[in-house]
Amino acid sequence: MLADLVSESYDADLEESWENERTATPVRAFAVRLHQTGCSLRETTTILAELGVERSHGAVWNWVHRLVDSGCDPPEAQLKRVAVDETAVKINGEWSWLYAAIDTETKLILDIALFGQHGTDPAAAFLHRLDERHDLSEAEFLVDQFGYRIVLSRVGLSGRVNYTDRTLIEKWFQTLKMRIDRFHTSWVGSRSSVRE
Known part of the structure; x- marks a missing residue:
């Protein structure tokens, strides 16, 4: 199920925002999405570790702020x-x-x-x-x-x-x-x- 969430988080438009990174873009997008939904940096890195991706809180923090700086729009709410x-x-x-x-x-x-x-x-x-x-x-x-x-x-x-x-x-x-x-x-x- 987590692998599905990782693939759903991928957006090709984000590729330019994160070029030259050692972590795959879908994983970074997934981590940012987790953080945007209310997970702390510690919770986000713990979930990534469960998926076999060991990254620091600082790396996730950088991903979150790089995406904000890129001007990409966050996912839109359906409001049901x-x-x-x-x-x-x-x-x-x-x-x-x-x-x-x-x-x-x-x-x-x-x-x-x-x-x-x-x-x-x-x-x-x-x-x-x-x-x-x-x-x-x-x-x-x-x-x-x-x-x-x-x-x-x-x-x-x-x-x-x-x-x-x-x-x-x-x-x-x-x-x-x-x-x-x-x-x-x-x-x-x-x-x-x-x-x-």
């Missing part, structure tokens, strides 16, 4: 099922709410936003902004509470409470919080740096 949630984060000693939306099929993060408060108004503002950026006409939103259903109705979107198929966003928030914890449990910086 979108998981939405929020979590509290501490920025410079003050609590903020980070809202995120992830396409469950492609695992792409569609958008994130930070708000100083929690509730239906910030959720509606986030979903309205998301609707302006993406075609959500066919999307079903997977949420974890009935308050979101009110917000979805208010913005004119459809969704349902689902605790099973939306685990991807929970995992993403867990990874985010683990990384913030490495910075002494609180992010020291601006809201824009947290969003970035």
